[in-house]
Amino acid sequence: MTTPSSWKPRLVALDVDGTMLDPATQSISAGVRRAVSDVVEAGVHVVVSTGRSMLGTLPVLDELGISDGDALCSNGAVRVEVSSREAVSVETFDPQPVYERLSPLLPGALYAAEQVGTASLVTELFDPEELHGPQRRCSVERLLEHPVPRLIVNWAGHSPERLRASMDGVVLPGCCYTVDHYQPWVTVVPDGVSKASALEKLRVELGVAAEDTLAVGDGDNDIQMLEWAHHGVAMGQGPSVVRSAADEVAGTVSEDGLVPVLRRWFPPRD
Structure with a gap:
């Protein structure tokens, strides 16, 4: 313009x-x-x-x-x-259906669920430069218990290009997402x-x-x-x-x- x-x-x-x-x-x-x-x-x-x-x-x-x-x-x-x-x-969404959709597509991926203003629940520890603030390691079941505003999926060990190919055409229930061009990350937020x-x-x-x-x-x-x-x-x-x-x-x-x-x-x- x-x-x-x-x-x-x-x-x-x-x-x-x-x-x-x-x-x-x-x-x-x-x-x-x-x-x-x-x-x-x-x-x-x-x-x-x-x-x-x-x-x-x-x-x-x-x-x-x-x-x-x-x-x-x-x-x-x-x-x-x-x-x-x-x-x-x-604004939040239920992470359970998202995990169920992504886990078979991205085997071995790490997950981080934001707890606003306090910490992130993580299935495995992330690099501190990648995920800011305290990290609390927990089970997948614990991470998926409550609605969250943001879910990070880190397919560590894979290229961003391979991640993009795996996510091609994927629809997540009740959510929208972006795939990073620089690192193998998917960021999921509520639909709309x-x-x-x-x-x-x-x-x-x-x-x-x-x-x-x-x-x-x-x-x-x-x-x-x-x-x-x-x-x-x-x-x-x-x-x-x-x-x-x-x-x-x-x-x-x-x-x-x-x-x-x-x-x-x-x-x-x-």
Whole structure:
């Protein structure tokens, strides 16, 4: 979508990993932090919109200096009020039918069920850099006992390409899912839930016009968000399916590609 030169967004939705945070260094650069801070200081609604859990998102908000507004976690299934650091909206699904569908397709996979704001129940321990916050190892039966907002399926030891082939055409009852291009992960959330659906609810509540929205992301779970936004920007290292869903392709995360995107509308403040 072509935007006029005078246009400036009033709501900016930003993915975390691969957009603000470089997975290679597991850090957010000083340039990105300054650029995001200047957007916040301009009075614009900056909404961190991520597949991370609430536990994985709070440290990012702290690092960025975002102290109010809302953040969308778990691909939109969990909405966090930043000032209180509390989940104010949680959408869940029954993980039992999902496990029954996936376990024969992905033998040996590891499962993680989010317990909002406290921990993740896991069938086997994940790498701490992959799954943020405390992990509580438990039986499959225990993990499937209660509804959850997000279920992670890690087919460790297999390539993302093989995982995508195994998931081709798979329908999960009462859920929707994304398959990662970078690691052999499936992220499952309630049916109809996405970053885009959560952002649309928030946009309406905030009274922001649909044409005043900007979104930046790099992964499969960002596609609907990029299509939702008036102006969607894909990071340069994102897969072709993500880049093709965007209005613009920025530089890569390692090049701080987000910075010139934000600086176009929000120059450095004195």
